[in-house]
Amino acid sequence: MTDADPQDPSTGGAPEATAEEQVAAKAVFGDRLDIARGFVEYLATSGIERGLLGPREVPRLWSRHVLNCAVIADLMSQDSTVVDVGSGAGLPGLAIAIARPDLQLHLVEPLERRVIWLSEVVEALALGNVTVHRARAEQVIGTLSGDYVTARAVSALTTLAGWTLPLAVPGGEVLAIKGRSAGEEIEKARKVIRKLGGGTPEVVTAGQGVLQEPTTVVRIPVRSPA
Numbered sequence: 001m002t003d004a005d006p007q008d009p010s011t012g013g014a015p016e017a018t019a020e021e022q023v024a025a026k027a028v029f030g031d032r033l034d035i036a037r038g039f040v041e042y043l044a045t046s047g048i049e050r051g052l053l054g055p056r057e058v059p060r061l062w063s064r065h066v067l068n069c070a071v072i073a074d075l076m077s078q079d080s081t082v083v084d085v086g087s088g089a090g091l092p093g094l095a096i097a098i099a100r101p102d103l104q105l106h107l108v109e110p111l112e113r114r115v116i117w118l119s120e121v122v123e124a125l126a127l128g129n130v131t132v133h134r135a136r137a138e139q140v141i142g143t144l145s146g147d148y149v150t151a152r153a154v155s156a157l158t159t160l161a162g163w164t165l166p167l168a169v170p171g172g173e174v175l176a177i178k179g180r181s182a183g184e185e186i187e188k189a190r191k192v193i194r195k196l197g198g199g200t201p202e203v204v205t206a207g208q209g210v211l212q213e214p215t216t217v218v219r220i221p222v223r224s225p226a
């Protein structure tokens with residue numbers, strides 16, 4: 001029997017970070033790098049086995065998923081509360097919670113098997129700053145709120161605005177990780193954002209100088225009452 005190749009998604013196990021990813025991971029996670037490694041291990045094993053991510057994602061777990069998500073914590077003030085909508089495999093929620101223990105994270109995810117996996121990972125990694133809620137975002141409006149509301153790959157901004165803006169406190173922000181479509185999505189959602197009390201949306205990036213490809217984020221401020 002030969003040892004499993006960590007870079008081969010068919011053989012299971014966590015991928016070895018490339019030299020570049022290791023430098024970035026050290027910069028992003030600092031003395032919590034071992035916890036981040038633990039998260040990558042869970043993603044690469046039970047996360048894949050239970051269908052939270054596709055096996056093809058294994059070789060890019062660090063760059064495309066964990067690091068890409070964690071850097072958006074740079075856009076957040078100290079000691080804030082964050083609601084992550086549609087956390088799935090804990091992205092971006094758990095990556096942020098690991099990078100920034102000063103933040104309080106609320107992960108909102110409706111699917112039971114994802115919630116069970118998230119709860120197991122939170123317990124195993126002893127992430128005391130994370131609470132997992134089994135719910136759709138619409139169901140927690142009025143009961144849960146945060147200084148920041150995050151989301152990645154959950155829905156187009158026209159729909160996502162209605163799920164996230166009501167969860168941000170006045171003066172807070174929605175931070176939606178988006179790809180190249182960010183500007184176009186903003187144009188389509190401008191009217192609904194205004195109707196929901198959102199301020200002027202903008203495209204910002206996070207992770208410059210750390211990641212080869214910085215993360216594109218749509219930032220929407222939430223207006224304070226006049």
Ligand SMILES: C[S@@+](CC[C@H](N)C(=O)[O-])C[C@H]1O[C@@H](n2cnc3c(N)ncnc32)[C@H](O)[C@@H]1O
Nearest residue numbers: 085086087088089091110111136137152153154
């Ligand atoms: C494509 S996955 C993305 C998961 C994760 N954010 C990521 O980037 O890997 C979309 C997730 O959003 C969740 N979702 C769908 N509709 C939702 C809603 N209305 N409120 C909260 N979560 C929702 C799904 O259950 C799923 O876990």
